[in-house]
Each structure stands twice: as structure tokens, then as C-alpha cells.
Amino acid sequence: ELKVEQNPLFLSMQEGKNYTIYCNYSTTSDRLYWYRQDPGKSLESLFVLLSNGAVKQEGRLMASLDTKARLSTLHITAAVHDLSATYFCAAPPRAVYSGGGADGLTFGKGTHLIIQP
């Protein structure tokens, strides 16, 4: 059974600070997804990491993937209040097979991030 574990599950931080959210997963998946969810809203795709060593950045957020360690990180640089949300990582159950294709995702419990002015 695939397990996806995030930590921390709750994070309160001040604006301007840096922090990292960690995501460990238990299978041979070579892909990792990060989503953002605002209260009462749907999930917004942030990053899709498709290979070992993949690094993607968007604004103050940067995500990376180490498939050997089965670890992904989401780094927040100089946090601002607008980044307050719940962040989820998710992984498919296996490495993508030849020819590509989607798979259902297993999600972590989410990291509830509050950024205070």
C-alpha cells in the first residue's frame, strides 16, 4: 500500500521567513505532485515533478524530487501572507510505464500553512 507522509502537518510562520515542507512516499513512483488548497476551494496544481533531480520554481515556491530517497520538498522563500493555504503532495503507485499514462494519486494529509504578518 502506498503511503505518502508530509511534515509538518501544521506550520505557522512569519512573513519574510524561509521554510521547507517535506514529503516522503513509499513506492517506486518517479513522479510527484504538489497542490494548493484554499479553505472551501478546490485543489490547484502547483508543480508536477517528473524525474529524479527535478526542480521547479514558481515565485517564492520551489519544489524538488529525489526518487532514490523517495523524498520531495517544497521550499518557501521569504513567505508572504498570500501563501497561507494547505499544501498537499501526491504520488502515483508506480513509476510511469513506457508510453506514459496517468494513475490515481495517493495524497498526503496536507500541511496547513499560516503566514502571519
Next chain:
Amino acid sequence: DAGVIQSPRHEVTEMGQEVTLRCKPISGHDYLFWYRQTMMRGLELLIYFNNNVPIDDSGMPEDRFSAKMPNASFSTLKIQPSEPRDSAVYFCASSGTGGHEQFFGPGTRLTVL
């Protein structure tokens, strides 16, 4: 471009009633996923389709749940009979060939009294 469309957005029903949730994926996408979100269990995959064919329904909780995809632009998730423990937000998501990014609909908030 319209995103994933779900209806209804909110549904309140009484225990024992049949509930049907609807989803229209993004045009051209050939994968469709149904997920459920609750406080206790988080986000769970229920079932997914590829080219209208169910691929993995191992997440469907029990026989009261059924899902269909009669064509490429429409899917339903039915609960019959509904129970209070089915109360949750049900999300539909779709993905294109290559299957990397999944785009989520706005969700249906179901309350079973």
C-alpha cells in the same frame, strides 16, 4: 477554456436517498478521476477511467457506490442508498494523454442527514 465542471455544487439529502454527482472533464482529456475529501480520511481516490473504461475502482468504499462514464464528456458517481458517513466533498479531476497533470473540478459538497 472551461475547466472541469461538476454538478451540483452542494447537495443535501436524507439517509437512504439516491445521490448522483456529475462531472464533465476538460475537452480532449482521456483520463477522469473521482476523489473524496473528508476531515478524517483526507483525500482518497475512488475510481478512475481511461477512454471511458474503468481502470481502478479499488477505492470505491462499497457496493452502494457506482460510477459510469458513458462518453468522453460525462461521468456520474452514484450513491444508493446514501448514509451520513458518505458526507464529504467529492472532486472530479481529468488529465490528458501523457497523464501528468490532473486538473480538479470545484467539487460537490454532499451532506447526508
